Amino acid sequence: MLDRLYIKAMAKEQIRGHIGMLLVCGLLMSLIVSVASALAWVVAPAFGISFILIFLRLTVGEGPEVSKIFDGFNVFGKALGLNLLTGLFTFLWSMLLFFPGIMKAYAYSMAPYILADHPELTAGEALRESMAMTFGSKMDLFVLDLSFFGWFCLVAITGGLAGIYVLPYYYAAKTNAYLALKAKHYGAAEF
8 A cells, every 4th residue: 555645745845845957847848839839739748757757866865857758758758659658548448438448547657757767667567567556556546546536626716826826846756656666566677
């Protein structure tokens, strides 16, 4: 079982003092994706990997840097392939019923983190590793997401203003959940 309170406490500590730079990085990536809106679905997965890399570095004490927002493009094709595979498989599982689609979305949810952490893997390998890593922990991930419901209501009520704090907090918590699942699944050994 994931220690949700510990994960969230670590996330708060990690983003402390970095909210401004995280906001700048997020806004720059959003601006670039918006400008290239016709190609947004093509470049967004690589920026997603960049965002994950920023948060992975944050968990080891490195501050966010604007110069890192393009790091995900080192695995551009894999990121795009992973996004397409995840979308396709989640859609197909959702065709059975709504619930299997949600379960598979959580099963695949760690694949971008795995690809960011291990760029040598293929998109398919990252998906398989994610399914193995999340086995028995999908409900924990759901509860972690559910614990942010009030925060996201606050973002909506403030017209997005609270997102300046809430989104980095949420993504730092998700990154810590990935690291906890990785340690639980693989122990000290790296895959």
